[in-house]
Amino acid sequence: MSFLPNLFLILSVLLIGLNFDPIVRQEPDAVYDFIVVGSGPGGATVASRLSEIPDVKILLLEAGESDLNDPRIQIPARANELDQTDIDWKYETEAISRPPFSDRSFQMPRGKTLGGTSSINYNVYMRGSPHDFDSWKDSGAVGWGWSNVEPYFRKVENATMDGMSAKLGRNGNLKLSRNHNKPSVAWTFIKNAASELGIKTTDYNDDMLGISPVTFTIHEGIRQNSMTAYIRPIHKERQNRLHIVTGALVSKVLIDNDSPFGPKAYGVEYLKNGKYHTVRARKEVIISAGAIGTPQILLLSGIGPKNDLQDLEIPVIKDLPGVGSNLENHLSINANFMTNLTNPPPEMKPVVQYILNGNGSMSMFPYSAVFVKLPLNDTSTSLNARRRLFPDILLFVQESPALPTLLYLAMLLHPKSKGKVTLRSKDIQDYPVISPNYLEHGDDLQVLKEAYRLMEKFERTAAFQKAGARVMMPSICNVTENKYAPRSDRFYNCLIWETSGSEHHQCCTAKMGSSSDEYAVVDSKLRVIGVKGLRVVDASVFPHQTSSNTQASVYMVAEKAADLIKQTWQLRTL
Known part of the structure; x- marks a missing residue:
């Protein structure tokens, strides 16, 4: 498909950026029906769906600025340039100084711009396993089974390419495409190696276990973030009832603690241009600030563990021990391979190919995804006695456009180690304390070690041998004695301790659960327990991590949340 009809967008946005965004207002009105905090997949989706209702007004507040300001956002292959920039919150964990780590901290990029993290992520779209959501239901999230x-x-999905899974939606807001429709040299070689190991070729949208092409939130070479999918197409016709204000850092939820029916949220306070402002909500405040930002706002609002709040002299509105607790994230290991593979020379330069056709190496990531169930016992996070057959690890095998290198990355999908987000101070500009507690539970180390053992099996396949694939380990952990497989457990323990990386799939810090769960923060309708007029709609409400990247599940949560809110207020759409 010709990309020339989008030439104006390419030249004005992709190459130079825009400093003016017509959907943004400088100041809000004084009162709205709904206030939504955060414009990522959670906030943008729920704001868009609520704007379908006539005669209501919605305010969407974003701490960052417009996603049109940085041209790199729109180009998928430039995602690796966005971490540690002005559109990244630049969160960093506390240094872990206990064994197995010695003074290691981990970066946790989160999007600080319209679109939130959907503007800086790597565009991977994965629902997760049906077992994940049945596990949610089993743990007290009634109505959230598969x-x-x-x-x-x-309802979210719009699978745009021929041959994509019939299980994906075709009429949703979020346009999806996939790679490997034209198999590359590396895809064929990796698929052959997997076949030797009894790993079938599949589409993970149909059957998760196996090797699969990757589905992306990309359309005709352009990133599809939450603004592209849910806000920009509808804003002109709904601008009178959906207002968007950027540069607004929400510092707390305003709560009436003297209400005859118990604490009730009635607005928010936010910081913009060095001054604090307030805005009121007639019906609800919806927090969609992510697994780090959401607990920080709740805690500053007096909602959280009583003793922690009292230590900072924050008036306690509701004692909820689970706020900030139960932090889960995917930890990963990686290795690089050198091969003798080569791709045919491109017909044109990548930039030219991208501008003219919207494809090529700048438009997509050359990943293969491999979901594997390992021969381990007791790795399920489900509270149900039945065994949940979700995968233990996800491998991404990534080729470079020029070859001959391959990246092997394996993620621990269901960590047993739980971290925590706590306040550093009462100042919203002072980042919270993020304590990930990686590898605190010994089973997590065991799963990652088995992921390296699986890598050894790939090394020994005829396909890898034919491609001359050689693993290139870093010069640490006595690598000389462990140059070839099988390598020692001690070597892999050391390698995991020294080189494992934090993926960017934080969740579960305001988890959904039943009234009997001491650490539940929201109920099955995403309402903050004990505070009326306040909901959370983002990855922090997950009861457990999913077997996948979290982006798709946040969109799903937001779509369901919008229906729950409409039902609560008996509001009908046009």
Whole structure:
């Protein structure tokens, strides 16, 4: 498909950026029906769906600025340039100084711009395993089993390419495409190696276990973030009832603690241009600030562990021990391979190919995804006695456009180690304390070690041998004695301790659960327990991590949340 019709967008946005965004207002009105905090997949989706209702007003507040300001956002292959920039919150964990780590901290990029993290991520779209959501239901999230959430995934999705899974939606807001429609040299070689190991070729949207092409939130070479999918297409016709204000850092939820029906949220306070402002909500405040930002706002609002709040002299509105607790994230290991593979020379330079056709190496990531169930016992996070057959690890095998290198990256999908987000001070500009507690539970180390053992099996396949694939380990951990497989457990323990990386799939810090769960923060309708007029709609409400990147599930949660809110207020859409 010719990319020339989008030439103006390419030249004005992709190459030079825009400093003016017509959907943004400088100041809000004084009162709205709904205030949504955060414009990522959670906030933008719920704001868009609520704007379908006539005669209501919605305010969407974003701490960052417009996603049109940075041209790199729109180009998928430039995602690796966005971490540690002005559109990244630049969160960093506390240094872990206990064994197995010695003074190691981890970066946790989060998007600080319209679109939130959907503007800086690597565009991977994965629902996760049906077992993940049945596990949510088993742990007290009534109405969130697979049969309940699958229709909302389909409502999100718009699979645009021929040959994509029939299980994906075709009429949703979020345009999806996939790679490997034209198999590359590396895809064929990796698929052959997997086949030797009994790993079938599949589409993870149909059957998760196996090797699969990757589905992306990319359309005709352009990133599809939450603004592109849910806000920009509808804003002109709904601008009178959906207002968007950027540069607004929400410092707390305003709560009436003297209400005859118990604490009730009635607005928010936010910091913009060095001054604090307030805005009121008639019906609800919806927090969609992510697994780090959301607990920080709740804690500053007096919602969280009583003793922690009292230590900082924050008036306690609701004692909820789970706020900031139960932090989960995917930890990963990686290795690089050198091969003798080469790709045919491109017909044109990547930039030219991208501008003219919207494809090529600048438009997509050359990943293969491999979901594997390992021969381990007791790795399920489900509280149900039945065994949940979700995968233990996800491998990404990435080729470079020029070859001959390959990246092997394996993620621990269901960590047993739990971290925590706590306040550093009462100042919203003072980042919270993020304590990930990686590898605190010994089972997590065991799973990652088995992921390296699987890498050794790939090394020994005829396909890898034919491609001359040689693993290139870093010069640490007595690598000389462990140059060839099988390598020692001690070597892999050391390698994991020294080189494992933090993926950017934080969740579960305001988890959904039943009234009997001491650490539940929201109920099954995403309402903050004990505070009326306040909901959370983002990855922090996950009861457990999913077997995948979290982006798709946040969109799903937001679609379902919008229906729950409409039902609560008996509001009908046009």
